[in-house]
Amino acid sequence: MPKSVRRDRPPDSxxxxxxxxxxxxxxxxxxTPNLAxxxxxxxxxxxxxxxxxxxxEECGEIVALATPEQLARVFDLDLWRADRPGHAEQFDADRFxxxxxVLMESGAGVAAKTLADMDAxxxxxxxxxxxxxxxxxxxxxxxSEDGEEPIxxxxxxxxSCEIAGQLIVARRTDxxxxxIAVLAALDAExxxxxxxxxxxxxxxxxxxxELDGLDDLLGDSEQAMFNLVFDREQRREKQGYATPExxxxxxKMSREFRLGHDxxxxxxxxxxxxxxxxxxxxxxxxxxxxxxLPASSEAPPVPGDSAEAVAALVxxxxxxxxxxxxxxxxxxxxxxxxxxxxxxxxxxxALMLCARERNYAAFSIRSEELAYLANTIVAGCSxxxxxxxxxxxxxxxxxxxxxxxxNWPRPLPDDFLVDHDLVxxxxxxxxxxxxxxxxxxxxxxxEVLTRLRCEDRETQMGLNALRIQMTGDWRAGTPWRxxxxxxVIASLDMPAWAALLGLIAExxxxxxxxxxxxxxxxxxxxxxxxEFISENSQIASVxxxxxxxxEALRP
Numbered sequence: 001m002p003k004s005v006r007r008d009r010p011p012d013s014x015x016x017x018x019x020x021x022x023x024x025x026x027x028x029x030x031x032t033p034n035l036a037x038x039x040x041x042x043x044x045x046x047x048x049x050x051x052x053x054x055x056x057e058e059c060g061e062i063v064a065l066a067t068p069e070q071l072a073r074v075f076d077l078d079l080w081r082a083d084r085p086g087h088a089e090q091f092d093a094d095r096f097x098x099x100x101x102v103l104m105e106s107g108a109g110v111a112a113k114t115l116a117d118m119d120a121x122x123x124x125x126x127x128x129x130x131x132x133x134x135x136x137x138x139x140x141x142x143x144s145e146d147g148e149e150p151i152x153x154x155x156x157x158x159x160s161c162e163i164a165g166q167l168i169v170a171r172r173t174d175x176x177x178x179x180i181a182v183l184a185a186l187d188a189e190x191x192x193x194x195x196x197x198x199x200x201x202x203x204x205x206x207x208x209x210e211l212d213g214l215d216d217l218l219g220d221s222e223q224a225m226f227n228l229v230f231d232r233e234q235r236r237e238k239q240g241y242a243t244p245e246x247x248x249x250x251x252k253m254s255r256e257f258r259l260g261h262d263x264x265x266x267x268x269x270x271x272x273x274x275x276x277x278x279x280x281x282x283x284x285x286x287x288x289x290x291x292x293l294p295a296s297s298e299a300p301p302v303p304g305d306s307a308e309a310v311a312a313l314v315x316x317x318x319x320x321x322x323x324x325x326x327x328x329x330x331x332x333x334x335x336x337x338x339x340x341x342x343x344x345x346x347x348x349x350a351l352m353l354c355a356r357e358r359n360y361a362a363f364s365i366r367s368e369e370l371a372y373l374a375n376t377i378v379a380g381c382s383x384x385x386x387x388x389x390x391x392x393x394x395x396x397x398x399x400x401x402x403x404x405x406x407n408w409p410r411p412l413p414d415d416f417l418v419d420h421d422l423v424x425x426x427x428x429x430x431x432x433x434x435x436x437x438x439x440x441x442x443x444x445x446x447e448v449l450t451r452l453r454c455e456d457r458e459t460q461m462g463l464n465a466l467r468i469q470m471t472g473d474w475r476a477g478t479p480w481r482x483x484x485x486x487x488v489i490a491s492l493d494m495p496a497w498a499a500l501l502g503l504i505a506e507x508x509x510x511x512x513x514x515x516x517x518x519x520x521x522x523x524x525x526x527x528x529x530x531e532f533i534s535e536n537s538q539i540a541s542v543x544x545x546x547x548x549x550x551e552a553l554r555p
Contacts, residue, residue, distance in 0.1 A: 130170070
């Protein structure tokens with residue numbers, strides 16, 4: 001079967017270099033001895049990172065060696081997309097079609113066995129996005145009730161195929177050949193699975209709401225997708241992931257957190273419910289996996305009957321680590337190197353070290369709390385209008401906690417984290433970021449725009465529109481919603497525009513534009529040059545920048 005997977009490769013030289021790097025990484029993995037024993041030992045998160053790094057279309061040989069359990073977890077990561085960062089993810093039917101084409105490269109039998117080992121609900125719901133299924137006998141030569149004219153089935157663009165007496169009709173043309181081939185193989189090699197899948201697809205194809213006034217009831221297709229989403233959320237919650245809805249509510253509540261002078265922190269109900277669910281799951285299943293962000297650098301042990309396989313696994317993990325696949329490095333655009341970042345996080349590091357030395361159980365709980373906070377940021381927040389990377393979310397959570405410790409209402413003893421949770425500490429820091437950085441910067445910008453006058457009529461109209469929208473969003477406590485309207489600032493001062501985008505955000509950051517705006521010789525900065533705010537001294541520099549803004553924006 002010809003390979004028809006879409007490849008959108010940008011022609012620029014950087015993309016060509018990236019392609020060579022990805023190909024080199026893939027070649028090093030494929031050259032590993034005993035690869036068939038190694039791949040099933042990789043954690044699904046590691047396997048998914050390999051696929052992301054090298055491209056799904058290039059990873060057919062590796063995918064063919066993965067176990068059904070691995071692929072089920074990889075599908076939970078790879079088959080879902082969010083329209084915007086921090087919003088609910090939707091099932092990507094096109095991506096499922098690409099997966100089928102990749103599986104077909106190893107043969108229809110391999111693809112059919114993979115589907116047969118997967119959850120039937122996922123297979124049915126995914127296939128139903130691509131095809132409709134009808135009993136051939138029910139649509140052939142069937143007359144209407146008066147017996148005068150046959151019922152004609154509308155097959156859209158005409159793509160249809162009959163398998164085992166079932167008429168398969170295309171809803172979309174992408175991946176049609178792969179779908180028909182894998183269904184035929186299911187019929188031949190896994191008839192029980194084929195019947196389950198066909199019955200499910202046929203039910204969804206025939207689903208028509210009754211005209212009974214109950215318009216709010218979900219149809220069969222909508223109910224099937226709801227079940228798919230619900231089951232995935234249940235699985236991911238057990239693995240330590242937060243849903244986007246829960247994460248957004250938690251972060252919103254954290255922006256409104258108020259800690260009294262007695263430092264009696266009220267427990268956040270969402271975080272409390274999360275950790276209660278974790279405790280109940282752990283109690284019910286002591287062998288369950290540890291919670292938090294996947295520790296993908298730790299693969300499960302290889303069976304002890306092969307020293308060569310163990311060595312091969314170590315080699316593969318070393319290759320992935322060298323390529324930055326296992327533990328993504330912090331963004332190169334960070335303003336300070338590791339030493340500068342370390343000094344800015346000195347407070348939380350010292351308190352965590354003390355907790356580890358004095359009470360390791362408390363230290364473990366604090367570590368789980370940090371993982372929860374990072375997961376929440378990944379699921380419910382954005383940075384520079386894009387999703388957080390895992391490492392960025394971890395850095396942001398630690399930075400907010402360090403800021404929270406600096407702003408705790410009373411002096412902190414060395415063993416503070418032995419008895420106090422980091423969720424409350426994070427909420428203090430997150431509130432400071434919102435009030436003293438985001439809201440402050442937006443309010444100051446509104447004041448500047450009120451007095452700013454520009455001779456260019458179009459630019460002045462843009463500034464007026466920005467002021468009006470920013471004022472409304474500031475009053476609602478969400479000034480970052482005016483992000484697109486900020487573009488007019490770029491025509492006046494590019495570094496100031498980049499700095500304002502970093503400050504007036506869900507997760508405010510210090511952008512390189514703040515330093516560049518003080519240097520009249522610098523007229524451009526990297527869009528990704530930023531650092532997370534972890535100290536009050538950084539907030540002081542934000543205030544200095546905002547005080548200098550009228551001069552920077554003067555036409």
